[in-house]
Amino acid sequence: xxxxxxxxxxxxxxxxxxxxxxxxxSVLLGVCAVAxxxxxxxxxxFLVSKGASALDWNFFTQLxxxxxxxxxxxxxxxxxxxxxxxxxxxxxxPIGVMGGVYLAEYGSDRANYxxxxxxxxxxxxxxxxxxxxVWALLVVPFKTFSAxxxxxxxxxxxxxxxMRTTEEVLVLVPQSYREAGLALGIARWKIITVIVIKTALKxxxxxxxxxxxxxxxxxxxxxxxxxxxxxxxxxxxxxIAALPLQIYNYAISPYDDWHRQAWAGALVxxxxxxxxxxxxxxxxxxxxxxx
Amino acid sequence: MSQSxxxxxxxxxxxxxxxxxxxxxxxxxxxxxxxxLILIGLVGWQLSRGAHLAMxxxxxxxxxxxxxxxxxxxYGAWPFIYGTLLSSLLAIVIAVPLGVATALFLTEMAPLxxxxxxxxxxxxxxxxxxxxxxLWGIFMLVPWLRDHLFQWISHSWLGYLPFFxxxxxxxxxxxxxxxxxxxxxxxxxxxxxxxxxxxPNLQREAAYAxxxxxxxxxxxxxxxxxxxxxxxxxxxxxxxxxxETMAVTMVIGxxxxxxxxxxxxxxxxxxxxxxxxxxxxxxxxxSSLFELGLVLLVVTFLVNAAAQLxxxxxxxxxxGKIK
Numbered sequence: 001x002x003x004x005x006x007x008x009x010x011x012x013x014x015x016x017x018x019x020x021x022x023x024x025x026s027v028l029l030g031v032c033a034v035a036x037x038x039x040x041x042x043x044x045x046f047l048v049s050k051g052a053s054a055l056d057w058n059f060f061t062q063l064x065x066x067x068x069x070x071x072x073x074x075x076x077x078x079x080x081x082x083x084x085x086x087x088x089x090x091x092x093x094p095i096g097v098m099g100g101v102y103l104a105e106y107g108s109d110r111a112n113y114x115x116x117x118x119x120x121x122x123x124x125x126x127x128x129x130x131x132x133x134v135w136a137l138l139v140v141p142f143k144t145f146s147a148x149x150x151x152x153x154x155x156x157x158x159x160x161x162x163m164r165t166t167e168e169v170l171v172l173v174p175q176s177y178r179e180a181g182l183a184l185g186i187a188r189w190k191i192i193t194v195i196v197i198k199t200a201l202k203x204x205x206x207x208x209x210x211x212x213x214x215x216x217x218x219x220x221x222x223x224x225x226x227x228x229x230x231x232x233x234x235x236x237x238x239x240i241a242a243l244p245l246q247i248y249n250y251a252i253s254p255y256d257d258w259h260r261q262a263w264a265g266a267l268v269x270x271x272x273x274x275x276x277x278x279x280x281x282x283x284x285x286x287x288x289x290x291x
Numbered sequence: 292m293s294q295s296x297x298x299x300x301x302x303x304x305x306x307x308x309x310x311x312x313x314x315x316x317x318x319x320x321x322x323x324x325x326x327x328l329i330l331i332g333l334v335g336w337q338l339s340r341g342a343h344l345a346m347x348x349x350x351x352x353x354x355x356x357x358x359x360x361x362x363x364x365x366y367g368a369w370p371f372i373y374g375t376l377l378s379s380l381l382a383i384v385i386a387v388p389l390g391v392a393t394a395l396f397l398t399e400m401a402p403l404x405x406x407x408x409x410x411x412x413x414x415x416x417x418x419x420x421x422x423x424x425x426l427w428g429i430f431m432l433v434p435w436l437r438d439h440l441f442q443w444i445s446h447s448w449l450g451y452l453p454f455f456x457x458x459x460x461x462x463x464x465x466x467x468x469x470x471x472x473x474x475x476x477x478x479x480x481x482x483x484x485x486x487x488x489x490x491p492n493l494q495r496e497a498a499y500a501x502x503x504x505x506x507x508x509x510x511x512x513x514x515x516x517x518x519x520x521x522x523x524x525x526x527x528x529x530x531x532x533x534x535e536t537m538a539v540t541m542v543i544g545x546x547x548x549x550x551x552x553x554x555x556x557x558x559x560x561x562x563x564x565x566x567x568x569x570x571x572x573x574x575x576x577x578s579s580l581f582e583l584g585l586v587l588l589v590v591t592f593l594v595n596a597a598a599q600l601x602x603x604x605x606x607x608x609x610x611g612k613i614k
Binding site: 018019021022025026028029030032033035036037039040042043046047050094095096097098099101102103105106107111115117118119120121122124125126127128129130131132133135136137156159160163187188189192193213214216217218219220223224227244247248251252259262263266269270273274277 | 322334341414419561569
């Protein structure tokens, strides 16, 4: 009997131990959190310290120099990346937004379940697999690597991202808006385009920008589609340069000057992606306030 | 009488003006949604079509053969499957404890003012492209690992284990695992955080009422409640890790060998495709690379589907909004 009461009465030493263990674990969790975000600072630090010194006017205005010559820039790669992103948006935005419209406005629960599931699966397909598939689809039949193929590969990757974000913001539009439209005898498609999409436009644009930021740094799908190019290219059915490709090629090359430029390219790419993210934040902050 | 006379006139007036644009808009939406399914079919079809030649030439032995020799035109996938699984497993072993600990810190411990900034930083980490991690990996991480961490491991008692034997090159399976771990940390952290936030406060309050310390509340009330969801988060991270391409290619050493040592260079399915696809000069070579892509697709599909189903049953919806 006395033994049982003893076990219910924790000793003072045990209490102290429990308290210290709790404190120790809090510190440990905090240290883990610091460990998780520290790679970000390490990467950004080296990007700035290594990249900034290699950034100059030539980097933005000149073509890459041939092997062995110092200097040159990545002007064509910067423009190429922007062109590829534009083409990706042409493929990804209409399909993604309309798919989101279907999920939010038309689909039955059952159909939506499977389409969402498919979108999540599609989102999980490794980017290198997209490269191989688009190569078989658009490079082999036309017998040439092309900007079109690169843009399509990136566009396909955008579709599930935009679809899910579009659906999420459309669902937030109050049902009474749609009912009001129907009561006035407005056609369904006009209600969706003029009332629902217009109300949710900020959110849709945010989703598109997030998707663009996600694919802007993709390299693997471009390796055998856009291929890369050391010159200006105004013909979309030919290989085109892209910033991530150029960074990769320069990083694995044996030349110090190219390594220097790879850091500069990475800094520019990171700057582009962070700018997109900041724009998203500014837009969505305004969105939250207006609500 | 007058009512029923008005209605038949009024109804056609509205439908006549809206019928065909309404229908075509609806079909556009249906078509866009179907594109998702078509794309999945397209990916599977193109890969299996491309892999057909290698499948008929090597049969199922392709998966277990360790020979990868473009000169004699003989190909086997085992070194790449091994490298992919091992590097992803390493990444999971490193990233899951760190990610879950960070999620716990964010939901249970951190002062409120600190939470949003940390979440923002983790989102920024997720935004860093693979190729930039690779660049940083080649020039900063790998040299540091080679000169410091790996030296320290091989000189400590750990060096007697078979995983840490052999020469140190820097580029290695372990370096690949570490880079992938960094890249999947954001998703594991954010999904775990979402799971932890769904733990009802009543659970925590009950544990506190019994006199539990802060850590005991986390262990008894929060972690045991969220265990399955965190497992789902880990599987989702695994799905990402398996498909990682650029950063791994740049630090793993790209040598098709099966070695027990984590210091030895390895090769993954994704990186062999990235490296050798444009150089492949025979039909069988290309087809073998296609089959590697197919293996990668099937594995990531199964892992991702499992993760989605696990998380879906828990939260009532997919984790699509968590990037």
